[in-house]
Amino acid sequence: MVEKRSIKEELEKTREDLMDLEMYIKEFSTFLPLPVCMVNPVERIIDVNKSFEEITRYKSIEVVGESLKSIFSEDKKTEKILTEVKSKEQVITDELTLVSKEKKEIPVRVSISIRRDESGTFLGYFVSLTDITEIKKFQEKLEEEVKIRTKELEGSRKSLINILEDVEEARKKAEQERDKTLTVINNFTDGLLVFDKQNRLLLSNPQAEDFLKVEDKEIEGKLISELAKKPGIKPLIDLLGGEIKDVFRKEALIGENLVLEVSTVPILSGQEELGNLVVLHDITREKMVERIKTEFVSLAAHQLRTPLSAIKWTLGMFLDGDLGKITKEQTEFLGKSYQANERMISLINELLDITKIEEGRYLYKPVLSDLENVVHFVLDSYQEEIARKKISLDYKKPQAGLPKIALDVEKMRLVIQNLLDNAIKYTFLGGKITVLLEYDKNKEEIKFSIRDSGVGIPQNQRFRVFSKFFRGANVVRMETEGSGLGLFISKNIVEAHNGKIWFESEEGKGTVFYIVLPTGEENKKLLKEF
């Protein structure tokens, strides 16, 4: 039989249980590492645990009864969190700054939940704190690093902006320069065509479009091969070739009346070739003037040659005694007049040759011949003069002989004669002349050279050597005879044979003239052409 406890015993037992419970809560609270406090509905702290005392440095007695807001630096935020906890009925976690007893600010993560009794009456809040000083420090360090990096990036951004500004400024300058260049190009009196590396037309100026009777949109961006299909441009493209070869002052007849002098200039950027500039210079008027002048010279020469022939014939008759016997003195004077008349006839003939060259009528008749024979003939005819000037002549030719080539013998003889005549004239008494004939089978060319030990050609006048009526200043002083037409004629004759003529000279030491004539296909073509 179980003995029932008295009311007093029951009460005593309940008290013991209650005290055990107090002890349990006290122990639990003491050992709980998380700082916690209980807050009543009017937000006053009514109990704290040991960890709470440690983090706040307040003893329980000092902080219990105080407002929860009093331990944080953010009143409004604390109020807001509490309101939110109450309205949402859920645990809210946020960050606040705890102000300890020593006024030290400690960043804490605060979790707040609501307290209600079994009947649902609102009793207040449970508040827990987590010290996040280390996390904050790390966060601040991170933020500092981010700030530093941001600053660096800001610096980089500024540098980039500066660079962009510089680039923009450079771009504006480049645009201004381009505009200037375009203005110059557009207003240039010569026609200009700019081709890229692929021979595509990039740019044409209004003058070029006017010459070629086209509009820019018709031609720009097109390949040279496509441009060749346009009738107005075809003569120009024929001259330039499919790959735009080097052209210097070549003439192109566009339409019936327009003559353009065409030159190409490579456009370079350092070593890299970017394309070609084609310059079209209108020489129609110059050509017309030149033609009129040539016609005049031709007419004048013809008119002069008739009386000069009559004088030659009359003087010849006097000198031959056909008109009676004349004294020695008369013979001497008449002889000088005859020689002077001969020189005049020779000059007139040369002038006529030039007019023929300029009119394109200087036709020559190429036949297969041996250049050696031509040279030999000329050398023979000058033996007397060479001996008179006591010049040492050295003549070398290949043992095996030279191949026959298409030559206008008469004209080529004139070339060799001009070169030898100059060499003798401008070499002092007792000087030396070397004539050399060579054959290069691989290059398929015959090379003729004549070296003298004469006065040479002044440096500043060399570019005019093949011009009409050119005579070097130093040879004019020597009072030697000469029309200044020989080398002009010679150059035209050599080039008509598809050959090349040039010279090397040193003033006071002598000059070497070279002629190269092709022996291969280039030469054979001549036979077909005539």
Add this chain to the structure above:
Amino acid sequence: MEIENKTKDISLQKEIERTKRIEGNGIGAAVLSHLHFIRDKKGEEGVKKVQARLRELGYNIDFDKIKAMEAVPLSFSYLVVLAAKEIFGWQDKDIFEMGNNAPKYSFVVKMIMKYFVSIKKMFQESPLAWEKHYNVGKLESYKLNEREKYIILRLKHDCPPTICTFYCGYFLRIVQYVVKSGKTVVEETKCSSRGDAYHEFLIKWK
């Protein structure tokens, strides 16, 4: 708040003698709160001195054996306060502080605080709380004016003047727990020691 030293002219010995005659019991939690305060202020040595003085006064109750929910003579509880005042030469302000801090130490008060969720609830529940923990006297919630922000509590119980000061602090703390205002004042407007029929405590807040 400023605490006037009203009991300076009252003989402590007479108060002690008067207190020894008070009948009835209270819960041990009240004594434990007093000891807690003394320990905080004067350390364990201070507690021992008070224990010794109580023995001199004829109370052989061992402080270490007091349990929060056990009944202890109310006179014993009051004499702990008076002995501390005597030994440490405390003034009324110290006694007021002791009373004001007592609810903070008390596990029982913490428990009953669940009922004091507002000034109105506190006004309603306080007499019951007294009744639960004391078997003498009566606490009456006389008036609450929330608009004008004051409450009047009346304690019908014979206690010496020093204990009146203790209760001033105590009741003020209870009100401080339930009003948000940081400025609260208490005044004992009537006192049985002065010939009134009861003690009357007027507590105001702003």
